[in-house]
Amino acid sequence: MKPPATIMNIARATGLSRMTVSRALSNKGYCSEHNRKRVGAAAKKLDYQVNMLARQLSSNRAYQLGVIAPIQGLLGTFYFGQILLGAHGALSGTDYHLSLFDSQSEHFNEGRKCINLCRQRRVDGLIVVAPFLNDRFPMTFANLDMPLVVVGSSIDHKTVSYVDVDNVGAATAIMEHLVQLGHKKIGFLAGVRVVRDASERELAFRKTLATHGLPVVEDWILPGDYEVRKAFHLALELLSRRDRPTAIFAASDPMAFGVIDAARVLNLRVPEDVSIAGFDDTAGSAECSPPLTTAAQPMKQLGLVAANHLLDRLNQGSAHTIIHQKLEAPLVIRESTAPPGLRPLQRRSR
Amino acid sequence: MKPPATIMNIARATGLSRMTVSRALSNKGYCSEHNRKRVGAAAKKLDYQVNMLARQLSSNRAYQLGVIAPIQGLLGTFYFGQILLGAHGALSGTDYHLSLFDSQSEHFNEGRKCINLCRQRRVDGLIVVAPFLNDRFPMTFANLDMPLVVVGSSIDHKTVSYVDVDNVGAATAIMEHLVQLGHKKIGFLAGVRVVRDASERELAFRKTLATHGLPVVEDWILPGDYEVRKAFHLALELLSRRDRPTAIFAASDPMAFGVIDAARVLNLRVPEDVSIAGFDDTAGSAECSPPLTTAAQPMKQLGLVAANHLLDRLNQGSAHTIIHQKLEAPLVIRESTAPPGLRPLQRRSR
DNA sequence: CTGTTAGCGCCTTCAT
DNA sequence: ATGAAGGCGCTAACAG
Numbered sequence: 210m211k212p213p214a215t216i217m218n219i220a221r222a223t224g225l226s227r228m229t230v231s232r233a234l235s236n237k238g239y240c241s242e243h244n245r246k247r248v249g250a251a252a253k254k255l256d257y258q259v260n261m262l263a264r265q266l267s268s269n270r271a272y273q274l275g276v277i278a279p280i281q282g283l284l285g286t287f288y289f290g291q292i293l294l295g296a297h298g299a300l301s302g303t304d305y306h307l308s309l310f311d312s313q314s315e316h317f318n319e320g321r322k323c324i325n326l327c328r329q330r331r332v333d334g335l336i337v338v339a340p341f342l343n344d345r346f347p348m349t350f351a352n353l354d355m356p357l358v359v360v361g362s363s364i365d366h367k368t369v370s371y372v373d374v375d376n377v378g379a380a381t382a383i384m385e386h387l388v389q390l391g392h393k394k395i396g397f398l399a400g401v402r403v404v405r406d407a408s409e410r411e412l413a414f415r416k417t418l419a420t421h422g423l424p425v426v427e428d429w430i431l432p433g434d435y436e437v438r439k440a441f442h443l444a445l446e447l448l449s450r451r452d453r454p455t456a457i458f459a460a461s462d463p464m465a466f467g468v469i470d471a472a473r474v475l476n477l478r479v480p481e482d483v484s485i486a487g488f489d490d491t492a493g494s495a496e497c498s499p500p501l502t503t504a505a506q507p508m509k510q511l512g513l514v515a516a517n518h519l520l521d522r523l524n525q526g527s528a529h530t531i532i533h534q535k536l537e538a539p540l541v542i543r544e545s546t547a548p549p550g551l552r553p554l555q556r557r558s559r
Numbered sequence: 560m561k562p563p564a565t566i567m568n569i570a571r572a573t574g575l576s577r578m579t580v581s582r583a584l585s586n587k588g589y590c591s592e593h594n595r596k597r598v599g600a601a602a603k604k605l606d607y608q609v610n611m612l613a614r615q616l617s618s619n620r621a622y623q624l625g626v627i628a629p630i631q632g633l634l635g636t637f638y639f640g641q642i643l644l645g646a647h648g649a650l651s652g653t654d655y656h657l658s659l660f661d662s663q664s665e666h667f668n669e670g671r672k673c674i675n676l677c678r679q680r681r682v683d684g685l686i687v688v689a690p691f692l693n694d695r696f697p698m699t700f701a702n703l704d705m706p707l708v709v710v711g712s713s714i715d716h717k718t719v720s721y722v723d724v725d726n727v728g729a730a731t732a733i734m735e736h737l738v739q740l741g742h743k744k745i746g747f748l749a750g751v752r753v754v755r756d757a758s759e760r761e762l763a764f765r766k767t768l769a770t771h772g773l774p775v776v777e778d779w780i781l782p783g784d785y786e787v788r789k790a791f792h793l794a795l796e797l798l799s800r801r802d803r804p805t806a807i808f809a810a811s812d813p814m815a816f817g818v819i820d821a822a823r824v825l826n827l828r829v830p831e832d833v834s835i836a837g838f839d840d841t842a843g844s845a846e847c848s849p850p851l852t853t854a855a856q857p858m859k860q861l862g863l864v865a866a867n868h869l870l871d872r873l874n875q876g877s878a879h880t881i882i883h884q885k886l887e888a889p890l891v892i893r894e895s896t897a898p899p900g901l902r903p904l905q906r907r908s909r
Numbered sequence: 910c911t912g913t914t915a916g917c918g919c920c921t922t923c924a925t
Numbered sequence: 926a927t928g929a930a931g932g933c934g935c936t937a938a939c940a941g
Contacts, residue, residue, distance in 0.1 A: 213678045215934060226912045231936060239910050258678040262621060263934030266612040266917050273658070284643055290634030293659070297630065301666050306681065308623070309643070309657050316651050328563045328608040331656065437787050438816055466788055474824050565918060576928045581920065589926050613918030616933055 214255035222251045234259070261304075265330075272304045274519055275332035277323060279341065280311040287491055288508055289338065292360060295512025296336060303520065308332055312339075312346055320349030327355045334519035336360060336512070341403050356522040358515045362405055363535065370532045372514045376406050379504035379538035380413030380458075383486050386502070386540060387456045388421050391548045392484060396429035396447060396454035398440050398464045407435070410460045410488060429454050433464050440467030448475050448483065455483060455549035462487035462494045465501055469545070480547035490541055500543035507536050564605035572601045584609075611654075615680075622654045624869055625682035627673055630661040633690065637841055638858055642710060645862025646686060653870065658682055662689075662696055670699030677705045684869035686710060686862070691753050706872040708865045712755055713885065720882045722864045726756050729854035729888035730763030730808075733836050736852070736890060737806045738771050741898045742834060746779035746797060746804035748790050748814045757785070760810045760838060779804050783814050790817030798825050798833065805833060805899035812837035812844045815851055819895070830897035840891055850893035857886050 216234070220227045225244060232238040233248035234257075251257075265271055276296065283289040296307060308331070316322055326332050334356035339347050347359045351366050359371040387395055397414045400407030411430070418425050431443045440459060447453060448471055459465040465487030472479050479485055479499055487494060490505035518532055566584070570577045575594060582588040583598035584607075601607075615621055626646065633639040646657060658681070666672055676682050684706035689697050697709045701716050709721040737745055747764045750757030761780070768775050781793040790809060797803060798821055809815040815837030822829050829835055829849055837844060840855035868882055 216936095217934080227934090228913080228936080229911055232911090235936090237936095241910060244911090258675055260616075260934055261679045261681050262612075262616040262619065263917095264936080266610075266616045266919090266933085267935040267937085269612065269917070271612065276659075280640070280644055280647065284640030285635065285637040286640075287635040290630070290636075293634055294630055294661075297659075297661055297664070301664055307659050309647075309659050311644075311647055314647070314651055325608055329611045331611050438820065441791075441820060470788065470791065567918080577919085578921095578929080579927055582927085585920090591926060594926085610918055613933095614920080616917085616935090617919040617921085619933070 213260070214252075214257040215260065216257075218255055219248060219251045219257055222255065223247050269330065270523075271330050271333050273306050273308045273332045274300070274334045274336060274516060275308045275310055275323070275326060276336045276338065277310045277312050277346075278338035279313045279344075280309070281313050283338065283340065287489075288340075291508035292338060292512035292515075295509035295514075296516040297512070298509070299513045299516035299520065305333075305516075305520065312337075312344075317346075320346045323350065324353055327353065333523055334358075336515050336519065339364075340405060342405050342408065343403065356519045358518050358532070360511050360515050363533070365533075368529075368531065370518060370530075372511050372518070372532070372534045372536065374406070374506050374508075374511065374538050375535040376409035376538070377413045378535070379506070379540065380410040380460075380488065381417050382540040383458055383488065383502075383504055384414055384417035386542065387458065387484065387486060387546065388417065388423070390456075390484065390546060392454075392456040393423055393549075394426075394429075394454040394456070395423070396426075396431070396457040398431050398433040398443060398457060398459040398468065400433055400435045400460035400464075402432070404435075407460055414458060426454075433460060435461045435464060437463045437467040437470075440464035441471050442467075444468040444471035445474065448472060448477060453483075456486070456546065457483060458486045458488075460488055462489040462491045462501060462503055465503070465545070466493075466497060469497065469499075469501075480545050481550070484546040484549070486546055488538075490538075494541075495543065499545045502543045502546040503541050504538040505541050506538040510536055563610070564602075564607040565610065566607075568605055569598060569601045569607060572605065573597050619680065620873075621680050621683050623656050623658045623682045624650070624684045624686060624866060625658045625660055625673070625676055626686045626688065627660045627662050627696075628688035629663045629691065629694075630659070631663050633688065637839075638690075639688065641858035642688060642862035642865075645859035645864075646866040647862070648859070649863045649866035649870065655683075655866075655870065662687075662694075667696075670696045673700065674703055677703065683873055684708075686865050686869065689714075690755060692755050692758065693753065706869045708868050708882070710861050710865050713883070715883075718879075718881065720868060720880075722861050722868070722882070722884045722886065724756070724856050724858075724861065724888050725885040726759035726888070727763045728885070729856070729890065730760040730810075730838065731767050732890040733808055733838065733852075733854055734764055734767035736892065737808065737834065737836060737896065738767065738773070740806075740834065740896060742804075742806040743773055743899075744776075744779075744804040744806070745773070746776075746781070746807040748781050748783040748793060748807065748809040748818065750783055750785045750810035750814075752782070754785075757810055764808060776804075783810060785811045785814060787813045787817040787820075790814035791821050792817075794818040794821035795824065798822060798827060803833075806836070806896065807833060808836045808838075810838050812839040812841045812851060812853055815853065815895070816843075816847060819847065819849075819851075830895050831900070834896040834899070836896055838888075840888075844891075845893065849895045852893045852896040853891050854888040855891050856888040860886055 219230045232240045233245045337359045339362040363373045487503040490503045494501040569580045582590045583595045687709045689712040713723045837853040840853045844851040
């Protein structure tokens with residue numbers, strides 16, 4: 210691979226100055242249409258590619274956004290994948306790329322690493338994914354004068370932006386839905402305890418019951434882990450009890466799938482004998498049998514909004530715009546929920 | 560955040576030349592111990608951080624490795640997470656970082672994008688994760704003179720390195736194990752059809768049966784998708800048949816879990832009534848009940864070896880070392896397999 | 910609209 | 926062991 214053409218080469222080829230070539234290529238500043246075309250042609254002919262290294266130094270920008278996350282606990286996760294996809298989407302079409310850092314790495318010492326990344330100019334902005342309750346590290350960056358946005362955690366700090374999902378609102382909507390249907394005996398499959406989302410959903414569960422004067426039966430609140438299998442086993446037990454809930458709210462869709470399977474194994478009909486609601490609206494939630502009532506968590510949107518926010522701040526200069534945004538997770542009513550003891554209103558064949 | 564200290568600042572502070580400072584900081588070339596200390600002190604005091612942008616341009620290196628993968632289909636995957644973790648581990652302690660690119664993005668057009676990444680000097684090397692059977696894009700890079708390593712696909716090309724798992728070998732070992740135990744009726748839960756690994760494991764399944772003169776019963780080969788749930792449902796049906804296998808080889812551990820659950824629901828004992836083997840040795844395979852016999856796929860190792868290979872090539876200059884490496888996935892015999900119709904040899908309490 | 914000048918911060922080379 | 930000179934490729938700022 211021979212060293213690629215430089216701006217200088219194009220300048221020579223066209224007889225123009227390097228500046229004119231630079232302007233023509235970057236579409237910035239004045240440049241005659243005629244020369245722009247000539248430059249474009251020469252660039253194509255020479256197969257010119259910017260040397261980003263030079264561009265970076267010259268413009269004092271890395272053209273990179275850093276994504277900081279607890280890789281170990283998150284990477285194999287649909288949630289995180291979607292966030293990255295969203296961020297990726299926001300960046301496609303720009304000169305920006307994503308760089309990945311591990312907040313659980315030994316080298317991370319309390320975020321010092323990140324601060325250095327910024328000061329080293331390796332990244333122009335940071336997307337901090339902080340799903341765990343004990344993630345204090347976003348605060349490390351509070352005084353870092355660098356575009357930064359926290360995803361999946363609502364940091365109430367004037368200088369730190371965040372994008373989060375309104376878990377409480379959405380979980381409340383689900384619970385309201387179940388209550389409206391007439392359910393009085395509602396069970397809950399909690400998510401991983403150390404994850405903020407999970408605790409917010411449980412909070413909403415308890416609160417909504419209280420609001421309606423319904424009892425909170427601790428025996429019906431089971432410690433899930435967001436995964437199908439644990440949910441399956443827990444539900445198998447829960448639904449075998451003499452006194453069992455008529456509806457179950459699972460804190461994630463995979464868990465809801467597990468509950469559905471358990472119900473089926475026990476010869477319980479969903480939703481006739483037991484209503485089941487999930488949370489996420491992940492792939493397959495619409496196609497499963499019965500299609501799942503859930504909250505459509507806009508995961509991709511999280512990444513998209515976060516990345517766009519950073520791009521905005523980078524482009525509009527020093528204007529310190531801070532966003533504190535809670536995205537809606539709209540209630541999606543499908544066929545896994547119905548009034549207790551009743552057939553569903555509509556029934557699709559499958 | 561004020562602009563960080565530069566080498567110039569340290570030079571002024573110590574009264575030395577920039578070069579001496581540079582040498583002292585990078586531990587390259589001659590430098591008196593005395594000055595080295597003074598420089599170190601000044602650097603600490605001024606909180607100096609290299610400006611990577613400058614270093615990059617000067618040394619014509621991006622200090623970045625690109626990871627190219629079909630994000631959509633892979634990111635939410637344990638497999639990919641481990642690969643990234645491994646690569647990450649190899650890089651920690653170096654100046655290198657990871658950058659993430661999507662081979663399914665519309666901007667990717669046949670790898671052109673990547674080639675440009677390289678020519679733009681945004682990355683110094685490429686880790687190409689190509690798990691799908693129709694991933695032709697590794698070949699796009701065959702003539703690209705840039706450190707490149709394909710992960711999860713055995714590309715038989717002289718100029719392209721790869722690191723892969725020996726799926727055929729490991730799957731064969733599992734099958735041999737089952738056959739040795741005396742099983743003659745063995746079923747198979749296949750993985751996603753478009754994934755290379757899956758087809759290799761199926762191949763080994765068929766071949767080993769043939770080797771031992773055992774019949775390949777097509778009805779016992781079921782189309783899984785690597786996930787628990789599908790496996791659960793398929794196994795539920797398979798194990799309910801009058802004529803059912805005495806052992807089942809699932810092409811992934813999660814699927815094996817699904818089979819175990821199905822067996823339990825059907826009141827079949829594992830391994831007394833049916834032996835079950837998986838593939839992966841993922842988290843939980845040792846702790847589940849019964850502990851799973853499986854092949855320990857070294858996923859982290861994939862990323863580690865790949866990244867180290869790139870680092871080697873980058874550091875040893877133009878020596879065109881190419882590696883074609885198939886990592887072993889050692890057979891791990893636990894308690895989910897036993898001779899047909901017999902109690903297991905050992906039994907742990909739980 | 911175009912060109913000149915200068916510099917980003919580091920590192921390589923060579924001279925001292 | 927240290928320093929001086931110069932360049933990496935691009936772009937900002939200013940001049941024409």
